[in-house]
Amino acid sequence: MSNKIGIVYSSIDGQTHKICNFIKDELQKSNQTVDLFSIDNFTSNITNYNTFVIASSIRYGVHNKRIIDFINTNKKELDATKTVFISVNLVARKSEKNTPKTNPYVIKFFKTIDWKPTVIEVFAGKLDYKKYPFWDRIMIQFIMWMTKGPTDKNTKIEYTNWGKVTQFTNNLSSM
Numbered sequence: 001m002s003n004k005i006g007i008v009y010s011s012i013d014g015q016t017h018k019i020c021n022f023i024k025d026e027l028q029k030s031n032q033t034v035d036l037f038s039i040d041n042f043t044s045n046i047t048n049y050n051t052f053v054i055a056s057s058i059r060y061g062v063h064n065k066r067i068i069d070f071i072n073t074n075k076k077e078l079d080a081t082k083t084v085f086i087s088v089n090l091v092a093r094k095s096e097k098n099t100p101k102t103n104p105y106v107i108k109f110f111k112t113i114d115w116k117p118t119v120i121e122v123f124a125g126k127l128d129y130k131k132y133p134f135w136d137r138i139m140i141q142f143i144m145w146m147t148k149g150p151t152d153k154n155t156k157i158e159y160t161n162w163g164k165v166t167q168f169t170n171n172l173s174s175m
């Protein structure tokens with residue numbers, strides 16, 4: 001039976017969506033069936049898929065609440081299939097914090113939720129100060145200053161390592 005993959009994502013500024021779209025395109029190139037949904041628009045059933053991917057960005061230290069609710073509500077269905085969780089955040093721009101075992105948000109998340117996906121992955125996101133409302137920009141500049149990242153308000157950097165996303169997608173095909 002060919003693989004049917006479902007992807008649900010939460011994305012505020014579009015980077016997690018971009019990553020999930022990339023994964024979808026890559027999988028489709030190798031003739032896999034992929035359905036991609038925003039968490040606000042999930043109209044299917046987890047049991048329709050052989051592999052189910054859930055992706056969320058981090059904001060102020062936490063994954064999206066709707067994603068957390070979705071996991072808690074659908075735990076039985078998730079436990080019955082192969083699952084993947086993807087976290088997108090800026091701390092993962094640092095090589096020593098870009099794996100599930102070293103990324104602080106992922107470590108903390110799986111201590112607080114009763115779910116063990118088959119695979120966990122972390123990708124670095126995008127920094128684009130001009131997009132953020134004033135106070136968000138100040139806060140992110142502060143976080144960046146604390147973590148020795150760029151603080152210039154014109155900074156726009158995509159930290160996502162697309163080679164890593166491609167590698168991950170190849171592994172997903174053979175899961």
Ligand SMILES: Cc1cc2nc3c(=O)[nH]c(=O)nc-3n(C[C@H](O)[C@H](O)[C@H](O)COP(=O)(O)O)c2cc1C
Pocket residue numbers: 010011012013014015016017057058059060061062088089090091092124125126127128132136140
């Ligand atoms: C308001 C705000 C808060 C954020 N908080 C964090 C954070 O606590 N830790 C972190 O590593 N990244 C943080 N980020 C960075 C986002 O995770 C990163 O920009 C990611 O690419 C956003 O993905 P999205 O566009 O799919 O929402 C924050 C970004 C914004 C705009």
